[in-house]
Amino acid sequence: MAGKNSKTTGINGNHTSETTSEQEAPSESLEPPIRWRSSTATLRVALLINLARNAPPIHRNSPSDILAELDADKNVEAYAEALRSRRFEVLVQEGNPYLFEWLERVQPDICFNTCEGFGGESREAQVPALLEMLGIPYTGPAPLAAAITHDKPTTQRILACNGLPVPHFQEFSTPDDALNGDLAFPLFIKPSHEGTGMGINNESIVHDERHLRQRVAYVIERYRQPAMVESYIEGRDITCGLVGNGNTVHFFPITEVDFSGYPQGLAPIYGIQQKVDYADYYRNRCPAPLGDELSDQIRRLTHQVFQITGCRDFARVDFRLTDDGQPYILEINALPGITPSSDLTLMAEAEGWSHADLVCAVLDAGLRRYGLLH
DSSP, X not given: OOOSEEEEEOTTSOEEEEEETTOOOOBOOOOOOOOOOSSSSSOEEEEEEOBGGGOOOOOTTOOTTTTTTSBOHHHHHHHHHHHHTXXXXXEEEEOSTTHHHHHHHHXXXXXEEOOOOSSSTTGGGHHHHHHHHHTOOXXXXXXXXXXXXXSHHHXXXXXXXXXXXXXXXXXXXXXXXXXXXXXXXXXXXXXXXXXXTTTOSGXXXXXXXXXXXXXXXXXXXXXXXXXXXXXXXXXXXXXXXXXXXXXXXXEOOOEXXXXXXXXXXXXXXXXXXXXXXXXXXXXXXXXXXXXXXXXXXXXXXXXXXXXXXXXXXXXXXXXXXXXXXXXXXXXXXXXXXXXXXXXXXXXXXXXXXXXXXXXXXXXXXXXXXXXXXX
């Protein structure tokens, strides 16, 4: 679906780069550890989090994985310890309706934002919008990029318009929507506005129209949002992560999920069952055995998606790779998980980084972007 020569255009309509299949990947250099430009010796970092235990009451018909993207206390402590390793002052605060008053009172130097939001189809954009209004620096995507990338159909439309390879897809608002003629079974169904493999399991792959309608109805009813229906791509599950901005980014080793270790009966898809229910069975190949040419292509596509969608500081792009070596972009994670056991952390560890190194590299990327350096 992608041409050999394609321009990439950012979500604001501005040209960002022109890429050909022969173009070199962007620079992977990272600057040495920064020094905070301040009259004080200690950088005050507000660590903004959403804990699952603080989530408001959920709808009685909500699925069991509805809180999967929210954090646990042990993860928050790991983020804080990583930041304290650089001798920063860390102030932890929940991203809830009281955040505005807290920020006005505390006035942190920068926020390390991990907030997924407790509700709403653009929930990942809520905290960034507040921080923009207050003029407080923060890490991660701005409101527009957060809202767009959290909506899978919108993201795929933008990528397809830029000539990037995405599966054929359709957004279903009701179970009775007419099926587009360019979609052929088997098809893959998932919620339009969720991450962490939520709503994705064996039942997500459908082979006929009756099961398609049943699964679409399930997603719409239980997740209270439209369903994304796309061509099911047989192949390998690949993910590529980066940290940095512009053309100065660092790519982590590309990872392939190894499905051979999971119990029999689980489909070879990286859904909520594989990520949470059977997390102890997870195995990967990192770096993935792709060869130099294909690895370079995956990195180029990752960087194009990063720039087109307006992401900042860090991201992770998920692919399906067919048997004949054609990569298809499944989604970009503009606010990827950064827990000690997350995919991005495992990728960083594969080249000798610690979890603290990763967290601090994301903060450094944000500080550099704001020009807050010696």
